[in-house]
Amino acid sequence: MPEVESLARFLTQKCVGHAIARIDLAAFSALKTYSPPLSALTGLEVEGVSRHGKFLDISAQGLHLVFHLARAGWLRWKDSLPDAPPKPGRGPLALRLRLDDGSGFDLTEAGTQRKLAIYVVADPMAIPMVATLGPDPLSDEFDQTALADLLQSAGRAQLKGVLKDQRTIAGIGNAYSDEILHAAKLSPFKPANSLTDTELAVLYRAMKDELADAISRAEGLAAADLKSEKKSGLRVHGRKGEKCDVCGDTIAEVSFADSSLQYCPTCQTGGKKLADRRLSKLLK
Numbered sequence: 001m002p003e004v005e006s007l008a009r010f011l012t013q014k015c016v017g018h019a020i021a022r023i024d025l026a027a028f029s030a031l032k033t034y035s036p037p038l039s040a041l042t043g044l045e046v047e048g049v050s051r052h053g054k055f056l057d058i059s060a061q062g063l064h065l066v067f068h069l070a071r072a073g074w075l076r077w078k079d080s081l082p083d084a085p086p087k088p089g090r091g092p093l094a095l096r097l098r099l100d101d102g103s104g105f106d107l108t109e110a111g112t113q114r115k116l117a118i119y120v121v122a123d124p125m126a127i128p129m130v131a132t133l134g135p136d137p138l139s140d141e142f143d144q145t146a147l148a149d150l151l152q153s154a155g156r157a158q159l160k161g162v163l164k165d166q167r168t169i170a171g172i173g174n175a176y177s178d179e180i181l182h183a184a185k186l187s188p189f190k191p192a193n194s195l196t197d198t199e200l201a202v203l204y205r206a207m208k209d210e211l212a213d214a215i216s217r218a219e220g221l222a223a224a225d226l227k228s229e230k231k232s233g234l235r236v237h238g239r240k241g242e243k244c245d246v247c248g249d250t251i252a253e254v255s256f257a258d259s260s261l262q263y264c265p266t267c268q269t270g271g272k273k274l275a276d277r278r279l280s281k282l283l284k
């Protein structure tokens with residue numbers, strides 16, 4: 001989500017005040033709504049760019065172009081887009097949006113998974129995944145009491161899953177949940193309702209700090225550079241086998257839900273390796 005927040009700020013500077021000259025859809029399956037059509041945005045002036053969790057929202061005179069980039073999706077800004085419309089169905093391009101000055105962006109998705117989702121709506125709350133988002137950890141209302149309440153109501157669910165669940169807290173994904181738990185020195189498998197007051201305070205601080213740091217690192221970077229900045233700024237996520245820069249232990253990995261998580265045994269789990277519960281389930 002810090003990357004999405006940075007993209008929202010970047011697009012605010014680039015797009016607000018400009019009219020949308022044309023939109024071309026190259027990957028038809030990415031568009032999840034059909035009424036109003038994409039072409040209804042043509043000619044409208046961009047009034048604002050905001051974020052709902054990991055969804056970006058470009059608002060233009062009563063209509064909203066909302067998109068979720070998913071794991072392999074990205075936005076590529078171009079100060080000057082080619083004049084010819086893109087050819088549909090080939091390559092990573094999903095959508096091209098051109099502004100009245102010839103600048104604009106491509107939404108692309110690498111690989112074969114088709115997870116990138118685009119919506120045209122009069123009200124973003126018409127998108128069920130936006131309407132059911134939990135509180136945003138960057139908002140002013142998200143104080144330590146709010147975190148305490150939602151961890152209590154999550155019961156014995158594991159912290160890792162709770163932080164990642166968009167309906168509980170909006171915008172923290174696989175990477176930053178690993179980073180936050182590492183900074184807070186908490187086991188990803190710890191039950192959500194079992195934190196002491198001190199642990200709660202540390203988790204709250206880690207959440208605010210990790211997200212704010214990531215946003216400030218990304219501040220001012222062009223959209224193309226955001227992904228590499230994200231990678232270089234992470235301390236545990238995706239760094240299995242590397243040394244923890246806090247304690248020097250080797251960063252470990254364990255399966256979690258449909259992917260895997262990385263953590264530091266010394267910092268987070270009293271030196272113990274977490275058991276792969278999916279595997280132990282299969283063996284039973």
Ligand SMILES: [Zn+2]
Nearest residue numbers: 244247264267
């Ligand atoms: Zn460590």
